[in-house]
Amino acid sequence: MTKKIIKLTVRDVRFPTSLEQHGSDAMHTDPDYSVAYVVIETDQGMQGYGLTFTVGRGTEIVVCAVEALSALVVGKSLEEIVSDFRGFYRLLTSDGQMRWIGPEKGVIQLATAAVLNAVWDLWARSEGKDPRKLISCIDFRYITDALTEEEALDILVKAQTGKQQRVDQMLKEGYPAYTTSCAWLGYSDQLLKQLCTDALNDGWTKFKVKVGADLKDDIRRCSLIRQMIGPHNTLMIDANQRWDVGEAITWVTRLAEYKPLWIEEPTSPDDILGHAAISKALAPLGIGVATGEQCHNRVMFKQFLQASALQFVQIDSCRLGSVNENLAVLLMAHKFKVPVCPHAGGVGLCELVQHLILFDYISVSASLDNRMCEFVDHLHQHFRSPVVIQNAHYMPPKDPGYSCEMLESSVQTHQYPQGQVWKKLQ
Numbered sequence: 436m437t438k439k440i441i442k443l444t445v446r447d448v449r450f451p452t453s454l455e456q457h458g459s460d461a462m463h464t465d466p467d468y469s470v471a472y473v474v475i476e477t478d479q480g481m482q483g484y485g486l487t488f489t490v491g492r493g494t495e496i497v498v499c500a501v502e503a504l505s506a507l508v509v510g511k512s513l514e515e516i517v518s519d520f521r522g523f524y525r526l527l528t529s530d531g532q533m534r535w536i537g538p539e540k541g542v543i544q545l546a547t548a549a550v551l552n553a554v555w556d557l558w559a560r561s562e563g564k565d566p567r568k569l570i571s572c573i574d575f576r577y578i579t580d581a582l583t584e585e586e587a588l589d590i591l592v593k594a595q596t597g598k599q600q601r602v603d604q605m606l607k608e609g610y611p612a613y614t615t616s617c618a619w620l621g622y623s624d625q626l627l628k629q630l631c632t633d634a635l636n637d638g639w640t641k642f643k644v645k646v647g648a649d650l651k652d653d654i655r656r657c658s659l660i661r662q663m664i665g666p667h668n669t670l671m672i673d674a675n676q677r678w679d680v681g682e683a684i685t686w687v688t689r690l691a692e693y694k695p696l697w698i699e700e701p702t703s704p705d706d707i708l709g710h711a712a713i714s715k716a717l718a719p720l721g722i723g724v725a726t727g728e729q730c731h732n733r734v735m736f737k738q739f740l741q742a743s744a745l746q747f748v749q750i751d752s753c754r755l756g757s758v759n760e761n762l763a764v765l766l767m768a769h770k771f772k773v774p775v776c777p778h779a780g781g782v783g784l785c786e787l788v789q790h791l792i793l794f795d796y797i798s799v800s801a802s803l804d805n806r807m808c809e810f811v812d813h814l815h816q817h818f819r820s821p822v823v824i825q826n827a828h829y830m831p832p833k834d835p836g837y838s839c840e841m842l843e844s845s846v847q848t849h850q851y852p853q854g855q856v857w858k859k860l861q
């Protein structure tokens with residue numbers, strides 16, 4: 436029986452995280468973690484849940500973009516969509532009129548991710564997928580000079596070997612994670628120390644610190660955290676695009692003694708050659724460049740990889756056009772032998788991206804070398820199937836779907852501006 440999508444709703448849901456400086460960095464000093472939250476419904480009463488992450492103001496614009504896309508979804512059946520998912524992806528990203536406000540970037544790309552995340556959730560609840568089916572979801576337009584459809588299929592087919600052992604290993608041990616929760620830029624040293632002590636006690640071994648606003652502060656905070664975690668645990672630093680290219684090289688060189696594994700988003704997320712120059716300059720110091728949370732499509736990732744401009748690929752479940760585009764990036768990263776360490780946190784990003792990184796290990800890369808997934812300990816309580824972390828590892832989700840269904844009570848309380856939480860703050 437076909438499942439016809441008869442309704443799409445989208446809501447603006449915001450959490451006042453800026454009140455306690457959760458999520459703050461050198462560029463986003465007051466984020467209110469938010470989502471455009473999408474629910475699609477079929478004529479058989481099934482639901483699919485999807486979202487895209489934002490940091491507060493502007494969510495209403497993403498909501499408008501989702502509404503603009505909804506006419507392309509409502510009325511279609513799930514079977515019709517997934518029988519030509521590549522075509523459906525293109526319908527959304529290449530609509531002859533809406534494409535002008537992208538293409539495949541900005542608000543319209545965030546909206547595409549929210550809608551398609553809901554479609555993947557609906558699909559995931561209904562059936563399994565084989566390599567050929569997955570490849571048929573990817574739009575190879577603009578990336579065939581880096582990865583052909585045949586090469587992509589070959590990667591997935593080769594990774595069938597040993598797949599069951601990796602599934603068993605993940606079920607037992609989980610996927611390695613790192614934490615960003617201890618060292619947001621707006622946190623005091625005292626809070627940083629407290630959170631770092633707690634995290635060490637909970638078994639965390641990999642830590643990310645926000646940098647980039649003030650060099651003296653960065654030296655103090657990196658020195659503090661390195662002292663606390665010791666020489667063998669892993670430290671990463673994240674500047675959230677704060678610097679020019681030369682400034683990034685000078686600044687990070689000053690922080691090199693704290694042995695960061697990577698500098699994340701050192702400069703404009705669009706500056707591929709700038710990232711290449713930074714990568715080259717920092718390689719002798721043993722510091723890699725990580726980026727991707729604002730890398731808006733597969734074409735950008737292709738060029739980053741071709742230009743050796745990054746050493747860690749940070750896919751994002753809501754920045755790229757959903758699973759379809761993330762699959763393309765995972766496969767390209769594998770071909771270019773660059774590890775994937777996803778961006779997560781925000782609202783629901785951990786819930787979503789755990790699926791992608793488990794898939795990467797089990798069905799694409801078959802490697803854990805230099806790989807880990809970000810974890811941020813906020814707002815999980817608002818999800819029906821929140822992530823499970825054990826001993827600093829993501830344990831595979833057990834419920835069917837893409838794990839982005841929120842509790843209806845949370846959505847209503849945090850809906851902007853009419854929810855109780857926001858009424859109280861007005």
Ligand SMILES: C[C@H](O)[C@@H](O)CC(=O)C(=O)O
Pocket residue numbers: 457458459460463466490615673675728778779780809
């Ligand atoms: C504004 C967000 O909190 C951002 O700082 C997140 C980020 O860069 C990360 O998790 O990495």
Ligand SMILES: [Mg+2]
Pocket residue numbers: 673675699700728778
């Ligand atoms: Mg970051």
